[in-house]
Amino acid sequence: MNRIASRFSELRAANRSALIPYITAGDPVPAATVDLMHLLVSKGADLIEIGVPFSDPMADGPVIQRATERALAHNVSMHDVFGMVRAFRATDSSTPVILMGYLNPVEILGYAEFAREAAAAGVDGVLTVDLPPEEAEDYAEILQVAGLERIFLVSPTTPNRRLQAVARLGSGFVYYVSLKGVTGANSLDTDDVARHIEDLRQFISIPLGVGFGIRDAHTAGLVSKVADAVVVGSVIVHLIEQHQHDLPAMHQAVGALVAEMRAAMDAVQIAGGAA
Amino acid sequence: MPIAAVDYASFPDAHGHFGIYGGIFAPETLMAPLEDLANAYAEAKMDAAFQAEIDKDFQDYVGRPSPLYLAERMTRELGGAKVYLKREDLNHTGAHKINNTIGQALLAKRLGKTRIIAETGAGQHGVASATVAARLGLECVVYMGADDVVRQAPNVMRMKMLGATVVPVTSGTRTLKDALNEAMRDWVTNVDNTFYIIGTVAGPHPYPMMVRDFQAVIGREAREQCLAKEGRLPDALVACVGGGSNAIGLFHPFLADEAVKIYGVEAGGEGIESGHHAAPLCAGRPGVLHGNRTYLMQDDNGQIIGTHSISAGLDYPGVGPEHSWLKDIGRAQYVSITDNEALDGFRMLTRTEGIIPALESSHALAYAMKLAPSMHKDEIIIVNLSGRGDKDMNTIARIEGYEF
Numbered sequence: 001m002n003r004i005a006s007r008f009s010e011l012r013a014a015n016r017s018a019l020i021p022y023i024t025a026g027d028p029v030p031a032a033t034v035d036l037m038h039l040l041v042s043k044g045a046d047l048i049e050i051g052v053p054f055s056d057p058m059a060d061g062p063v064i065q066r067a068t069e070r071a072l073a074h075n076v077s078m079h080d081v082f083g084m085v086r087a088f089r090a091t092d093s094s095t096p097v098i099l100m101g102y103l104n105p106v107e108i109l110g111y112a113e114f115a116r117e118a119a120a121a122g123v124d125g126v127l128t129v130d131l132p133p134e135e136a137e138d139y140a141e142i143l144q145v146a147g148l149e150r151i152f153l154v155s156p157t158t159p160n161r162r163l164q165a166v167a168r169l170g171s172g173f174v175y176y177v178s179l180k181g182v183t184g185a186n187s188l189d190t191d192d193v194a195r196h197i198e199d200l201r202q203f204i205s206i207p208l209g210v211g212f213g214i215r216d217a218h219t220a221g222l223v224s225k226v227a228d229a230v231v232v233g234s235v236i237v238h239l240i241e242q243h244q245h246d247l248p249a250m251h252q253a254v255g256a257l258v259a260e261m262r263a264a265m266d267a268v269q270i271a272g273g274a275a
Numbered sequence: 276m277p278i279a280a281v282d283y284a285s286f287p288d289a290h291g292h293f294g295i296y297g298g299i300f301a302p303e304t305l306m307a308p309l310e311d312l313a314n315a316y317a318e319a320k321m322d323a324a325f326q327a328e329i330d331k332d333f334q335d336y337v338g339r340p341s342p343l344y345l346a347e348r349m350t351r352e353l354g355g356a357k358v359y360l361k362r363e364d365l366n367h368t369g370a371h372k373i374n375n376t377i378g379q380a381l382l383a384k385r386l387g388k389t390r391i392i393a394e395t396g397a398g399q400h401g402v403a404s405a406t407v408a409a410r411l412g413l414e415c416v417v418y419m420g421a422d423d424v425v426r427q428a429p430n431v432m433r434m435k436m437l438g439a440t441v442v443p444v445t446s447g448t449r450t451l452k453d454a455l456n457e458a459m460r461d462w463v464t465n466v467d468n469t470f471y472i473i474g475t476v477a478g479p480h481p482y483p484m485m486v487r488d489f490q491a492v493i494g495r496e497a498r499e500q501c502l503a504k505e506g507r508l509p510d511a512l513v514a515c516v517g518g519g520s521n522a523i524g525l526f527h528p529f530l531a532d533e534a535v536k537i538y539g540v541e542a543g544g545e546g547i548e549s550g551h552h553a554a555p556l557c558a559g560r561p562g563v564l565h566g567n568r569t570y571l572m573q574d575d576n577g578q579i580i581g582t583h584s585i586s587a588g589l590d591y592p593g594v595g596p597e598h599s600w601l602k603d604i605g606r607a608q609y610v611s612i613t614d615n616e617a618l619d620g621f622r623m624l625t626r627t628e629g630i631i632p633a634l635e636s637s638h639a640l641a642y643a644m645k646l647a648p649s650m651h652k653d654e655i656i657i658v659n660l661s662g663r664g665d666k667d668m669n670t671i672a673r674i675e676g677y678e679f
Contacts, residue, residue, distance in 0.1 A: 055578040056452060056564060058459040059302040065446055077576040103300060103563045108577035130300045130563065134290060153303040157466065162306060180304050181464040 044262030052101030184234030291480020370662030398430025400474030475518025476595030479566030490524025
């Protein structure tokens with residue numbers, strides 16, 4: 001079984017939601033990424049999402065744009081990202097790693113080479129922001145053959161007909177973009193998310209993660225009541241930016257936030273489980 | 276594939292593909308709005324009232340048809356083919372861009388949107404968007420690379436006068452591609468009330484098709500005018516290509532006329548070999564950017580690389596997907612003209628015909644200067660004079676050493 005599927009089945013057995021932090025590979029410097037990944041795991045991350053830097057991140061807000069620019073100042077390439085995952089895998093063989101990024105750096109390698117190398121490095125799933133299911137038939141098949149999960153986004157504007165396409169091509173989990181907007185946008189309305197998640201479950205049988213607009217432990221806790229996974233990106237990347245010249249302070253701040261989110265999610269779930 | 280076998284009118288397919296190019300590569304939040312737009316456009320296209328409204332605006336507001344002008348003195352000096360100019364520079368707001376914004380603004384109204392956004396490079400599309408927004412009473416926000424805000428200051432002033440908000444974009448390379456990224460981010464956020472008027476034949480489907488259809492009035496008129504004046508079709512068409520909307524507008528109605536040679540002219544900047552240029556069709560390779568698959572300027576890691584051109588309107592690392600397809604099937608040839616050659620084209624037209632062209636269009640003129648002498652005196656070239664040069668006075672003054 002793929003690491004993502006087994007992680008979600010462990011979590012389900014324990015009645016817990018997954019915490020999925022996001023960091024951009026190579027931010028603030030390439031040497032920092034693997035240590036940050038281990039830190040995230042030690043503070044309660046269940047899966048890790050790694051952003052592959054792209055020069056034109058049109059779905060990202062200013063926080064992740066700047067992270068991308070910091071990484072690209074060091075020319076972080078797809079091969080460098082594979083190297084980071086390989087290094088992480090040397091001491092962590094169980095935490096699933098998802099690559100999140102844009103299609104062009106994948107296209108230039110070729111789908112087959114990308115899939116082969118990603119799988120060999122220890123990547124478990126791939127989320128390509130600008131590749132909707134309509135354009136993803138070949139890609140999804142190639143990823144599947146390589147043993148990589150195909151993670152697709154759905155949004156508040158996704159009509160039911162398109163949810164069926166996501167259900168057919170997607171695997172691992174489905175990522176619900178809880179807000180109209182770019183990453184790092186405003187805070188979300190958790191009641192609204194709860195209603196949408198309920199609707200989505202009619203079409204999606206695999207786990208549902210929620211991301212965009214989750215900025216604090218309280219919100220992470222509320223979302224974990226209804227979602228199988230909570231994805232947290234910009235608020236972590238913002239801390240990395242603030243402490244980019246002081247690695248110990250960065251680890252302190254990022255570690256504290258992730259631990260606080262984990263605790264809030266567990267508290268909500270324990271309360272929910274007892275009810 | 277023999278060219279005669281291609282039914283050009285049947286492209287793109289229902290999902291926006293021109294061969295392997297085009298398509299819809301957009302964030303999920305935009306997929307449904309793009310589909311709504313494609314449906315609304317398909318309906319409008321069939322609606323005689325909508326078409327009549329566009330025709331009326333083209334005639335009474337834009338000033339169409341634009342003349343097809345025989346540049347006699349330029350022709351004599353070049354000593355070859357007759358050079359005709361399709362005078363899009365005479366349109367209201369000074370370029371072909373208004374043809375498209377008229378059409379898209381009417382669609383925005385049809386969809387009940389109250390706010391329009393646009394990206395702009397040279398500022399011509401920004402001005403054309405601000406113009407139609409003012410006329411329809413819609414809010415208008417224009418994203419413009421911070422560097423372009425400086426080099427196209429007169430157009431920034433015009434947009435502000437027209438009531439638009441101009442947002443300088445400081446991310447990335449601070450030019451057109453970054454303005455497009457920022458407009459996309461705005462659209463993703465404000466999709467409920469906002470219509471995004473893309474200014475060229477790029478972006479996700481249906482934009483490349485829709486913008487082409489609105490701009491194809493250029494080629495339809497040119498074809499009729501050439502038949503009326505010369506009793507036959509031209510031998511060659513020449514147009515500059517940044518995103519490629521003026522070019523596809525001229526070319527499209529001639530695609531099935533196999534004998535008509537088609538030349539798209541990209542910005543060669545300091546020369547292709549220098550690497551400082553904006554010529555993805557001449558020197559790039561296929562990839563995915565801004566919602567479609569097309570030729571791109573990119574490095575070995577798939578990162579988009581900075582472009583250079585003397586003309587802000589051509590300073591873009593991608594190109595409309597239909598051009599990529601026309602290149603691959605061999606129906607059109609894509610060439611490049613350097614900054615210095617474009618300046619020669621600019622001076623030539625200004626001094627022989629008393630017409631000051633935009634620096635973008637000067638690239639097409641410079642290529643016609645090379646092409647005409649190699650052709651017979653009874654052959655005909657149509658050059659798309661896509662815009663006028665008023666906006667470029669600061670750039671030209673600096674180069675020529677004038678001071679205001």
